[in-house]
Amino acid sequence: MPLVWSNWETRSPETGETSPYVDWYRTVTFDGADEKDGLSISPLPQAQSVCGSPAPAPLPNFARPPAGETPASDPEIQLTWMPDPDAAIVGVIDSAIALSNARFRRIDGGTRFLSAWLQAGNWRADAAVPFGRELFRTEIDRLMWRHKIGDHVDECAFDRAAGATQFNHTRGDRRLEQLGTHGTHVADLAAGFDLTRADMDEARRRLPLIAVGLPPRSCIGASGNFLEFYAIHAIDYILDRADRIWAACDHGIGHFPVVINLSYGLQAGPKDGQMLIEKVIAEANRRAEAEDRVIRVVLPAGNDLLSEGTARFEVSDTTSTSITWRLAPEDHTPNYAEVWSDALPGPSDPTEAHPLIVSLATPNGPMGPPAPGRAGHMATLTDTSAPNRPLARIYCTTLDDAPLDGSANATRHRMAYVLCTRPTLNPSRTQIAPAGGWTLNISASENGQPKRGFAHVQSDQSLTHGSETGLTSTFNHPDFDAHDETGRLIDTHTYPYDGSLPTLTDTTPPITRRGTLNAIAHTDTARVIGSYRATDGKPSLFSSAAYTGAVDPGRDALSALLPGEDGASRFGLIASGSKSGSTIAMEGTSFSTALATRRIALALLTWIDGGRTGPAPGDETWFRSTAQTEDAAAGFPGQTATEKAGSGRMNAPDTGRIAR
Numbered sequence: 001m002p003l004v005w006s007n008w009e010t011r012s013p014e015t016g017e018t019s020p021y022v023d024w025y026r027t028v029t030f031d032g033a034d035e036k037d038g039l040s041i042s043p044l045p046q047a048q049s050v051c052g053s054p055a056p057a058p059l060p061n062f063a064r065p066p067a068g069e070t071p072a073s074d075p076e077i078q079l080t081w082m083p084d085p086d087a088a089i090v091g092v093i094d095s096a097i098a099l100s101n102a103r104f105r106r107i108d109g110g111t112r113f114l115s116a117w118l119q120a121g122n123w124r125a126d127a128a129v130p131f132g133r134e135l136f137r138t139e140i141d142r143l144m145w146r147h148k149i150g151d152h153v154d155e156c157a158f159d160r161a162a163g164a165t166q167f168n169h170t171r172g173d174r175r176l177e178q179l180g181t182h183g184t185h186v187a188d189l190a191a192g193f194d195l196t197r198a199d200m201d202e203a204r205r206r207l208p209l210i211a212v213g214l215p216p217r218s219c220i221g222a223s224g225n226f227l228e229f230y231a232i233h234a235i236d237y238i239l240d241r242a243d244r245i246w247a248a249c250d251h252g253i254g255h256f257p258v259v260i261n262l263s264y265g266l267q268a269g270p271k272d273g274q275m276l277i278e279k280v281i282a283e284a285n286r287r288a289e290a291e292d293r294v295i296r297v298v299l300p301a302g303n304d305l306l307s308e309g310t311a312r313f314e315v316s317d318t319t320s321t322s323i324t325w326r327l328a329p330e331d332h333t334p335n336y337a338e339v340w341s342d343a344l345p346g347p348s349d350p351t352e353a354h355p356l357i358v359s360l361a362t363p364n365g366p367m368g369p370p371a372p373g374r375a376g377h378m379a380t381l382t383d384t385s386a387p388n389r390p391l392a393r394i395y396c397t398t399l400d401d402a403p404l405d406g407s408a409n410a411t412r413h414r415m416a417y418v419l420c421t422r423p424t425l426n427p428s429r430t431q432i433a434p435a436g437g438w439t440l441n442i443s444a445s446e447n448g449q450p451k452r453g454f455a456h457v458q459s460d461q462s463l464t465h466g467s468e469t470g471l472t473s474t475f476n477h478p479d480f481d482a483h484d485e486t487g488r489l490i491d492t493h494t495y496p497y498d499g500s501l502p503t504l505t506d507t508t509p510p511i512t513r514r515g516t517l518n519a520i521a522h523t524d525t526a527r528v529i530g531s532y533r534a535t536d537g538k539p540s541l542f543s544s545a546a547y548t549g550a551v552d553p554g555r556d557a558l559s560a561l562l563p564g565e566d567g568a569s570r571f572g573l574i575a576s577g578s579k580s581g582s583t584i585a586m587e588g589t590s591f592s593t594a595l596a597t598r599r600i601a602l603a604l605l606t607w608i609d610g611g612r613t614g615p616a617p618g619d620e621t622w623f624r625s626t627a628q629t630e631d632a633a634a635g636f637p638g639q640t641a642t643e644k645a646g647s648g649r650m651n652a653p654d655t656g657r658i659a660r
Helices: 020-028 137-146 155-162 182-191 198-206 227-248 276-290 589-609 620-634
Strands: 003-005 089-094 113-118 133-136 209-213 258-262 295-300 310-315 320-327 335-341 356-361 377-383 392-400 412-421 436-444 451-457 474-476 527-533 560-565 573-576 583-586
Touching (some): 089 182, 113 137, 113 227, 137 155, 182 258, 182 573, 198 589, 227 258, 227 276, 258 589, 295 589, 310 320, 320 451, 335 356, 335 436, 356 392, 356 412, 451 474, 527 589, 573 589
Parallel strands (some): 089 209, 089 258, 113 209, 258 295, 295 527, 527 560
Antiparallel strands (some): 113 133, 310 451, 320 436, 320 474, 335 412, 356 436
């Protein structure tokens, strides 16, 4: 039956304030309902730093407070061991962290985790978290002793008793039953220690951890729709518990220095430092400076350099740009892309039209809508035989730089289109989006100077851990080449082994490799880490790059590179698997980020020993100085480009692993 685009229409009052991602997720994945297959998308409280009304977020009912129950206002700090005032806390926000792993234990066998929040854990009455399950050190130790067999902990039994593994629920988390998990690998590189290394005893004692286990992919969303919601909660939790534990230790006036590792990210976003989570990080840093305390947040550059999902362009009233948006066949998850305007002055105006016109067409369908959208409007593509089940939708939205506390008005804003489609395959094989090349046409909506625009394909992953049914869409354009004439994948710059300067190899716009930097990593109040190959110093091909023309105040360079792969024939970095004594290799900027976190944490101990004089390590200046010094001394055969490598390459800290 024929496909038809609607005109722009105002979103309903019930969904007008809802994120386009949430609205489309509810429409497509939940069929408009609040619950499906044991997963609820009913509102949950937002983090304290956001101070907003409850927001829809997917979470199983067993992880939610029952109706009428509210979280306790103050947690009961249960610590059989109190960290000394010369400690620094390492916070890890990640998925499936093995709490009983020997790499996270003290020399006496007790855990180094001061507390852990399993966001998809079973809710317990009187908990002081808004959902999920919280465990303090005393309970973790008790569960480890209870599940000891001889001198060893039955870690599978511990995980089930702690609620980290849930076989009794259809929607339960089972990731720790696999050989390795992202969270355990990251936590080990960031703050894991070998119990047999006596030279690491002091660092092990002085670097306790606070962990937040993010929910499974089914709760984060195929496109990472809900990552911000859970990650903001996690940042608030780590900082709050660090302060409460300091007070419980009766250390007097002061705070523990805190280093937070968040090895997650998104492909699409404004990339100007104004996403909600970036504002939260910036505000946390502002408060820390006012209170004379130290917090450091470390983020990955991302692994999307080869994603073919970033474009930038310049259009006028007489010119336009056309890009192919290619949807993969048999993709079980919705696809998303975003098109952003350049910065516009002042706060947003509800009557203001987007300065760009975006029209979208299926491989053999109509092009629409023909006019610019306004914030809060949407246009929908439907099959006339099923008008209540949309195949695609374009939302128009806006974002400004107003501070979180409302203390000032916005000085600038930007407008965005969020493009959403159904999966190209679902179990019923009905109401699916056509696979193939969709045409994305972009032009200016008014006369005047040429308008800059930016387009990004959003992240996409399977909703089930280990599945490959979620396939990422890509952009395509006749001017884009993924490979050079020898068949090798093209990076942003060459890496000459004769020591000469690198040359630009990125293709000309619209589709580029520069600008692929993690969308939540554009705030200058966080450190952003990419990867290089340890053997020869070559920046890793997958490691995302910044763009020197980024919209202010977005980043035009990452902070530095740390190893993300051991060598050309030695995949990734070695760290702990899910269980003690196991190892696994994983590759990506997530793990370079964890090494950077370890570098900061160890440097903070030296700073504390020196009387806390001078600037604390881990700020941008420290990274710049350290990277430049260590890069120059390393003797690598090639040089790097700033957009790809930031200030340069830093040495990996000692993790206690045998070299490969």
